[in-house]
Amino acid sequence: TSLRSRQNTTGAGQKSDKKKTELISDWTNYQIPWTLGLNFSYGYTAGFTASIKSQHRAILDASFNFQLTEKWRLEGRSGFDLVSASVTSTDLSVYRDLHCWEMAFSVRPFGKYQxxxxxxxxxxxxxxxxxxxxxxxxxxxxxxxDIIR
Structure with a gap:
């Protein structure tokens, strides 16, 4: 495996690269605040009687938060249970700052508790x-x- 790097030492290409960067930065915002989280948890519950069996759970969770604009935020969370090979509850929400008011919409689109x-x-x-x-x-x-009717 090799890793190569090349630099322009004359400075001639640096001016044109700087102009390209300035043109792109005029209409593109790469400074969107965001967070991404990953979490793994394992749990074991011992069975107390023959009718209550012991249980294993191994869950990989992911969450995100994007501040799309100064007034819009998008958040979400979901997970996957590796033992039962099933998706855990998924939550998505949109938030809007309305100056003196605020608005939020949250949805749990699928699963047992929609x-x-x-x-x-x-x-x-x-x-x-x-x-x-x-x-x-x-x-x-x-x-x-009810909404459709």
Missing amino acids: SFQFRLNVKSGKLRSILRLEHPKSDIRSSLT
Whole structure:
């Protein structure tokens, strides 16, 4: 295996590269704040009786957070159980800063506990619980059916 590096020592190519970088940076934002997390957990539960068997769980979780713009944020989390070869619960959410208000939409698109939630509230701490519109978490199928009808 080899690793090679080449540098321009004359400086002639550096000016044109700098101009290209400036042109690209005028319309491209590479400074989007983000986080990505990976987590592995293993659990063992001993069975106490013959009817309750011992259980193993090995879960690989991934989460992300992207600040798309100053006012938009996208978050998500999901995992995979390596023992049962199944996807754990997945959560996705979108947040929007509306100056004095804030809006959030969260969804758990599949799995045993499918749900969604929409929330619109004032940012002020004292008024937050009073001035709030929230659609509570519910079964996504029945809620979507109600919307379609």
